[in-house]
Amino acid sequence: MQIIAQILFLLALVAGIGFFIRNIRKLIRNIKLGREVDRSDNKGERFAKMARVAFGQSKMVKKPISGFLHVIVYVGFIIINIEVVEIIIDGLFGTHRVLSFMGGFYNILIGSFEILALLVLIGVIVFWIRRNLLNIYRFLSRELKGWPKNDANYILYFEMVLMVLFLVMNATDYQLQLNGAPHYASEAGITGAFPISQFLLPIFEGMSNATLIIIERTAWWLHILGILFFLNYLYYSKHLHILLAFPNVYLSKLRPQGEMDNLQSVTDEVKLMMDPDADPFAAPAEEETSAEPEKFGASDVFDLNQVQLLNSYTCTECGRCTAECPANQTGKKLSPRKIMMDTRDRLEEVGDIINKKGKYEDNGKQLLDDFILREELWACTSCNACVEACPIGIDPLSIILDMRRYLVMEESAAPNELAIAMTNIENNGAPWPYNQQDRLNWAKEN
Amino acid sequence: MAEALKVPTMAEYMAAGKKPEVLFWVGCAGSFDDRAKKITKAFVKLLHEAGVDFAVLGTEESCTGDPAKRAGNEFLFQMQAATNIEVLNGYEIEKVVTACPHCFNTIKNEYPALGGNYEVMHHTQFLKSLLNEGKLKVEGGKFKGKRITFHDPCYLGRANGEYEAPRDLLRKLEVELVEMRKCKSNGLCCGAGGGQMFKEPEPGNKDVNIERTEQAMEVKPEVIAAGCPFCNTMMTDGVKGKNKEDSVAVMDVAELIANAQDL
Numbered sequence: 001m002q003i004i005a006q007i008l009f010l011l012a013l014v015a016g017i018g019f020f021i022r023n024i025r026k027l028i029r030n031i032k033l034g035r036e037v038d039r040s041d042n043k044g045e046r047f048a049k050m051a052r053v054a055f056g057q058s059k060m061v062k063k064p065i066s067g068f069l070h071v072i073v074y075v076g077f078i079i080i081n082i083e084v085v086e087i088i089i090d091g092l093f094g095t096h097r098v099l100s101f102m103g104g105f106y107n108i109l110i111g112s113f114e115i116l117a118l119l120v121l122i123g124v125i126v127f128w129i130r131r132n133l134l135n136i137y138r139f140l141s142r143e144l145k146g147w148p149k150n151d152a153n154y155i156l157y158f159e160m161v162l163m164v165l166f167l168v169m170n171a172t173d174y175q176l177q178l179n180g181a182p183h184y185a186s187e188a189g190i191t192g193a194f195p196i197s198q199f200l201l202p203i204f205e206g207m208s209n210a211t212l213i214i215i216e217r218t219a220w221w222l223h224i225l226g227i228l229f230f231l232n233y234l235y236y237s238k239h240l241h242i243l244l245a246f247p248n249v250y251l252s253k254l255r256p257q258g259e260m261d262n263l264q265s266v267t268d269e270v271k272l273m274m275d276p277d278a279d280p281f282a283a284p285a286e287e288e289t290s291a292e293p294e295k296f297g298a299s300d301v302f303d304l305n306q307v308q309l310l311n312s313y314t315c316t317e318c319g320r321c322t323a324e325c326p327a328n329q330t331g332k333k334l335s336p337r338k339i340m341m342d343t344r345d346r347l348e349e350v351g352d353i354i355n356k357k358g359k360y361e362d363n364g365k366q367l368l369d370d371f372i373l374r375e376e377l378w379a380c381t382s383c384n385a386c387v388e389a390c391p392i393g394i395d396p397l398s399i400i401l402d403m404r405r406y407l408v409m410e411e412s413a414a415p416n417e418l419a420i421a422m423t424n425i426e427n428n429g430a431p432w433p434y435n436q437q438d439r440l441n442w443a444k445e446n
Numbered sequence: 447m448a449e450a451l452k453v454p455t456m457a458e459y460m461a462a463g464k465k466p467e468v469l470f471w472v473g474c475a476g477s478f479d480d481r482a483k484k485i486t487k488a489f490v491k492l493l494h495e496a497g498v499d500f501a502v503l504g505t506e507e508s509c510t511g512d513p514a515k516r517a518g519n520e521f522l523f524q525m526q527a528a529t530n531i532e533v534l535n536g537y538e539i540e541k542v543v544t545a546c547p548h549c550f551n552t553i554k555n556e557y558p559a560l561g562g563n564y565e566v567m568h569h570t571q572f573l574k575s576l577l578n579e580g581k582l583k584v585e586g587g588k589f590k591g592k593r594i595t596f597h598d599p600c601y602l603g604r605a606n607g608e609y610e611a612p613r614d615l616l617r618k619l620e621v622e623l624v625e626m627r628k629c630k631s632n633g634l635c636c637g638a639g640g641g642q643m644f645k646e647p648e649p650g651n652k653d654v655n656i657e658r659t660e661q662a663m664e665v666k667p668e669v670i671a672a673g674c675p676f677c678n679t680m681m682t683d684g685v686k687g688k689n690k691e692d693s694v695a696v697m698d699v700a701e702l703i704a705n706a707q708d709l
Contacts, residue, residue: 331649381654
């Protein structure tokens with residue numbers, strides 16, 4: 001009987017982890033559909049930023065309430081997962097609390113897991129209340145209707161259930177140890193400390209050991225199967241941030257936020273135009289004629305770079321960007337969170353086509369217009385509030401800029417007044433129609 | 447008519463075989479916009495007051511390309527950048543100061559990769575350095591004790607992390623500096639950036655500058671201080687929209703310092 005449980009456990013573990021790896025490979029494949037971008041510089045600074053922002057949650061706590069609750073759930077998640085190591089060993093080898101040889105330290109560990117589990121449970125309940133009962137601006141946006149809202153709630157329910165299972169497992173285990181049940185009780189006394197689950201004991205009072213074992217085993221199995229399921233749910237949800245936040249922060253921009261990249265393809269063109277030695281009648285070199293001319297800006301996910309695509313998978317839809325966006329606050333359609341969600345949804349759509357057909361075949365859709373509207377793109381003031389607000393280094397502004405570049409340089413589709421301002425800059429060196437020769441007139445006026 | 451300002455140009459310096467210690471990059475708004483021209487003049491007065499050896503490009507200056515770049519016209523931006531860099535490098539410019547955070551950001555961050563490497567300062571940073579060196583006196587004067595709030599320009603603050611230089615100058619004016627609930631890295635945009643200055647906003651329920659003006663009004667200031675000609679325009683319009691132009695002034699930090707000393 002025991003050996004069957006061990007084999008079933010091994011199968012569940014292999015299936016859970018195998019499926020997870022399969023999904024991660026798909027994720028990497030999809031991200032690699034984007035343009036390459038070199039972020040291999042300044043490794044030390046990048047590690048320090050990752051330690052501070054991702055591991056240290058430094059930007060999360062800028063909003064004190066949600067930040068504090070998030071730190072609890074985050075710390076709880078990491079620490080309680082140490083317990084998963086023990087569960088895996090116990091499951092594979094049929095042992096009971098294999099790490100208990102650590103003695104007093106083990107009791108401290110289990111005790112602190114219990115306290116954290118309770119805190120996580122409370123935190124997650126407060127999160128649910130904030131999301132569903134309170135009118136918090138960033139949870140009311142259009143883009144959260146339907147699946148994104150449900151997704152967020154499923155994750156919260158899941159965490160609640162996992163924590164309850166953990167505590168029930170411990171409580172019944174404790175009761176079994178108190179009852180002196182074989183396999184559970186040990187000569188040395190009680191294994192583990194149960195500062196929280198001891199209060200659950202009255203529920204199990206008077207139950208036979210057989211019943212208790214069934215409850216304990218059920219909670220144990222559901223807990224570990226739940227974790228394996230959750231691991232695989234990540235890929236289909238917004239919750240990937242628990243893994244991707246780290247590489248995402250590592251790869252985020254280190255330069256001043258105000259700096260926007262200079263397009264190399266344009267630099268080459270401008271250099272050629274300004275080169276007095278350039279031969280206007282020169283035939284293009286062989287390789288140049290065969291290569292497709294590089295597209296300016298982005299109209300689809302293929303035109304974005306790999307960090308931007310990673311950004312889209314990392315976004316957990318918290319909406320801090322949208323809450324800070326001046327356009328969004330004043331009722332415009334633009335929502336930086338939606339830019340990230342749309343990018344991810346389009347990338348997933350492309351990924352699904354590749355899954356089914358082996359390669360991408362045009363399905364008549366693209367990121368521009370079918371997902372992100374021009375009206376959204378033109379509402380941006382490039383103020384960087386969204387970039388500043390993101391706790392894990394996502395840059396919605398860079399996607400907005402790349403899509404504007406496509407609109408202007410490939411489609412000449414700037415709003416009329418902007419087109420006029422650009423014409424002015426081109427003709428007289430200022431966005432207004434003033435003669436460049438009048439540029440110093442102010443010095444003579446009084 | 448008062449005496450005209452003395453504003454030397456790089457061409458004049460070159461002709462005299464001299465080089466100024468700093469180039470004052472005036473910018474399009476500072477050159478052509480009637481309101482912004484006052485900021486330009488106030489800053490020039492302060493430069494004279496501090497005895498700074500400076501020059502402007504005058505008719506050789508052209509738009510940095512910031513609005514074009516942020517509107518998506520990278521091509522036009524790089525054309526502008528290439529032309530400007532050629533002029534700046536031709537004059538062997540080493541240090542640039544500007545009263546426009548957009549010009550500041552572009553020349554400081556986006557020109558280097560295109561061959562334009564200069565030390566670039568926003569005018570509030572430059573004024574603060576003059577103050578530290580003892581070249582410029584900043585004293586309360588008529589603004590002493592007045593309730594003033596500072597609106598952070600996005601391209602000075604979030605974009606380049608400079609929040610303190612303008613505030614340090616205001617503190618020196620012995621004003622009662624009050625902060626809006628959205629300030630520094632959380633500051634709300636005035637609504638002009640990213641090319642919005644030159645177009646009508648997208649449909650919504652409010653203009654961004656009205657929202658920002660309301661935030662400023664919450665702290666009941668006598669003056670809204672700004673550090674950007676575009677913010678200045680947007681906030682001035684916002685104050686007018688609230689019919690408060692008689693009780694609330696919108697002024698650049700440079701203007702406040704110059705006016706305090708009756709320059």
